[in-house]
Amino acid sequence: MTHLPSPAPRPVHKFGGASLTDGPAVRRVGAILAERVADCPVAVVSAVEGITSTLDRVAHAAAEGRDELGPVRVRHRSLLAQLELDPEMLNRHFTELATILSAIRSRRQLAAHERDHVLSFGERVSARIVAAHLTSRGLRAVPIDAYDLGLQSDSNHGRAKVLAQSAERVRSALARFDGIPVITGFLAADAHGRLTTLGRNGSDLSATLIGEAIGAREVCFWKEVGGVMTADPKLVPSARTLRRLSYEEAGELTRHGAGVLHAESVQPLARSGVPGRVLCVRAPSDPGTLVSSESAGDAAVGIACRRNVMLVRLAPASDELRARALASLARLGVEALHVEHDEELRIVFASSEELARELLPFGARFAVERDLATVAAVGCGDEEVLAALHSVGADVRAHWCDGPLPTRVCLLPAHQLALGARALHAVTFETVSPPQAPR
Ligand code: ASP
Numbered sequence: 001m002t003h004l005p006s007p008a009p010r011p012v013h014k015f016g017g018a019s020l021t022d023g024p025a026v027r028r029v030g031a032i033l034a035e036r037v038a039d040c041p042v043a044v045v046s047a048v049e050g051i052t053s054t055l056d057r058v059a060h061a062a063a064e065g066r067d068e069l070g071p072v073r074v075r076h077r078s079l080l081a082q083l084e085l086d087p088e089m090l091n092r093h094f095t096e097l098a099t100i101l102s103a104i105r106s107r108r109q110l111a112a113h114e115r116d117h118v119l120s121f122g123e124r125v126s127a128r129i130v131a132a133h134l135t136s137r138g139l140r141a142v143p144i145d146a147y148d149l150g151l152q153s154d155s156n157h158g159r160a161k162v163l164a165q166s167a168e169r170v171r172s173a174l175a176r177f178d179g180i181p182v183i184t185g186f187l188a189a190d191a192h193g194r195l196t197t198l199g200r201n202g203s204d205l206s207a208t209l210i211g212e213a214i215g216a217r218e219v220c221f222w223k224e225v226g227g228v229m230t231a232d233p234k235l236v237p238s239a240r241t242l243r244r245l246s247y248e249e250a251g252e253l254t255r256h257g258a259g260v261l262h263a264e265s266v267q268p269l270a271r272s273g274v275p276g277r278v279l280c281v282r283a284p285s286d287p288g289t290l291v292s293s294e295s296a297g298d299a300a301v302g303i304a305c306r307r308n309v310m311l312v313r314l315a316p317a318s319d320e321l322r323a324r325a326l327a328s329l330a331r332l333g334v335e336a337l338h339v340e341h342d343e344e345l346r347i348v349f350a351s352s353e354e355l356a357r358e359l360l361p362f363g364a365r366f367a368v369e370r371d372l373a374t375v376a377a378v379g380c381g382d383e384e385v386l387a388a389l390h391s392v393g394a395d396v397r398a399h400w401c402d403g404p405l406p407t408r409v410c411l412l413p414a415h416q417l418a419l420g421a422r423a424l425h426a427v428t429f430e431t432v433s434p435p436q437a438p439r
């Protein structure tokens with residue numbers, strides 16, 4: 001009996017909304033996939049840039065009785081025209097969406113599962129557009145809704161978790177496709193078949209879960225910028241691209257707010273040993289950043305920044321109060337970034353007005369500070385980080401050291417984020433001393 005060689009592992013290519021924003025952008029994506037067609041690529045796509053946020057507004061407007069779907073339709077129609085695709089090809093989807101919105105309008109109410117259903121259209125139509133464009137280039141491509149592939153989640157709408165048993169279904173379903181599957185990111189369905197979403201920017205996570213399920217050769221995240229950088233280049237112009245990162249290093253950078261990848265998306269790669277690669281759509285032959293089991297080699301990994309942070313202070317703070325406050329946090333699904341407790345309880349968390357409201361009845365003295373940000377020197381827990389911030393006159397409101405890599409996280413007023421990020425970048429990655437505060 002002869003044994004056929006088992007097929008080589010396929011790569012997964014994930015494209016974000018910015019890479020699908022208009023006709024030329026979709027054509028760049030088409031060219032990238034066409035050049036790699038011999039590797040049997042699997043594509044995962046986000047919604048067209050800005051569409052998820054717009055659909056969210058459209059859903060809320062419907063609950064207030066308004067119909068604001070028009071611009072979403074126009075945006076996609078114009079994309080179809082730019083790509084010379086059939087202008088009617090999305091009619092079925094837009095009719096379905098209009099029906100759901102009209103039901104929401106007449107009830108003046110938006111349930112969490114309805115919001116997810118409305119949001120789902122962003123990825124469902126972008127997958128159709130990309131697949132149709134690939135077909136128009138003469139490639140064999142099929143749009144696939146992730147839930148039809150077997151991606152099943154819990155029923156936690158808005159931030160659903162994919163269930164482990166999905167992997168086997170995804171693997172066997174994908175084995176049946178031999179063209180390029182163009183799969184919706186961000187989406188799954190619960191056990192009752194209701195559509196769910198995995199949390200904002202969740203398409204990265206969809207791509208790594210699919211990569212894990214099929215034992216992908218690698219998962220490529222195509223971005224507008226090239227690779228993972230030592231800091232956000234918009235804040236720190238001297239930031240440079242990191243050539244390699246370990247799973248742990250990449251995970252820590254994203255956990256502390258580096259927006260380049262979805263924070264949880266590294267875990268499936270780490271579990272399965274599938275490498276990740278962050279690449280630039282505008283320079284497809286650049287090597288970008290490789291995320292694998294091998295470390296960058298340097299202690300300092302990068303400077304990660306997080307905007308929209310709040311600090312809540314409660315005093316006097318008993319142990320009981322602390323427990324109640326933390327229980328509120330857990331109930332709302334808000335993860336504390338840091339908790340300090342002496343005669344006062346201080347909780348740092350990603351902004352949530354809901355939580356601030358919930359904590360209001362607590363404690364005799366209660367204070368909320370908004371407009372804060374954190375800057376973290378990932379891989380560097382030294383006190384010199386603090387000295388660098390003080391030397392530029394930054395108002396460090398709190399700081400703490402966080403594992404598993406030693407990481408110093410500092411809480412600053414939001415308007416000092418760039419100042420702080422530059423000072424930390426200078427002290428960790430540049431030989432020059434940080435800029436001095438103006439006198
Ligand atoms: N379209 C979704 C969002 O904007 C998911 C993604 O882009 O990854 O959050």
Ligand code: MG
Nearest residue numbers: 016017046201
């Ligand atoms: Mg996105």
